[in-house]
Amino acid sequence: MAYATIEDLRGRLDWTLDADEERIAANALEDAADLAAHYGRDWPEDTAPRMVRTLTLKAATRYMRNPDGYVQSRAGDETLAWNDAAGENAGTVYFTAEEQKLLAGLAGRNSGLYSVGVTAWRSVRRPTGAGLVPVDPFGKEFPLYADEVEPW
Known part of the structure; x- marks a missing residue:
């Protein structure tokens, strides 16, 4: 070459x-x-x-x-x-x-900081229960944030 x-x-x-x-x-x-x-x-x-x-x-x-x-x-x-x-x-x-x-x-190999979306394994997004995140396969949830209007 x-x-x-x-x-x-x-x-x-x-x-x-x-x-x-x-x-x-x-x-x-x-x-x-x-x-x-x-x-x-x-x-x-x-x-x-x-x-x-x-x-x-x-x-x-x-x-x-x-x-x-x-x-x-x-x-x-x-x-x-x-x-x-x-x-x-x-x-x-x-x-x-x-x-x-x-x-x-x-070559398309730029170094830098990238953002990647991460979800828990076998998690299912549910529209109800704002601020609750699934933590185990048995359906228990953890409150990530408490306010439905202003979550962050």
């Missing part, structure tokens, strides 16, 4: 890829597609949302521009530095936390 092609990636890079870089770019696109399927879902290539292609290219481009994950490099003293913001993903193809949320949203 590939959500983007080498040609798509070439359009985002400002240099011409040599044979070795083409191999690395193909692997980066494959890794990004695998991660997109993990954080989102395994979309068929022809029905994947355009944003999946965009995010896959974004992750592969980020990796191709900085494969070692450096945040600072100095030639004089040969200083190299990595940032902890990328954590274990420094130097790999990765999606940021925001991109991961976007992929999950595209």
Whole structure:
């Protein structure tokens, strides 16, 4: 499965890829597609949302521009530095936390708070006896609220 092609990636890079870089770019696109399927879902290539292609290219481009994950490099003293913001993903193809949320949203796996109606097992709603809730299978009821006009 590939959500983007080498040609798509070439359009985002400002240099011409040599044979070795083409191999690395193909692997980066494959890794990004695998991660997109993990954080989102395994979309068929022809029905994947355009944003999946965009995010896959974004992750592969980020990796191709900085494969070692450096945040600072100095030639004089040969200083190299990595940032902890990328954590274990420094130097790999990765999606940021925001991109991961976007992929999950595209897949219909939004996290959040939901409300679900709950009823007791084998309970029967009765129009009489306002404020009484069945508590056992023998018909005993518990007064949940007392006023028929303003129950809460």
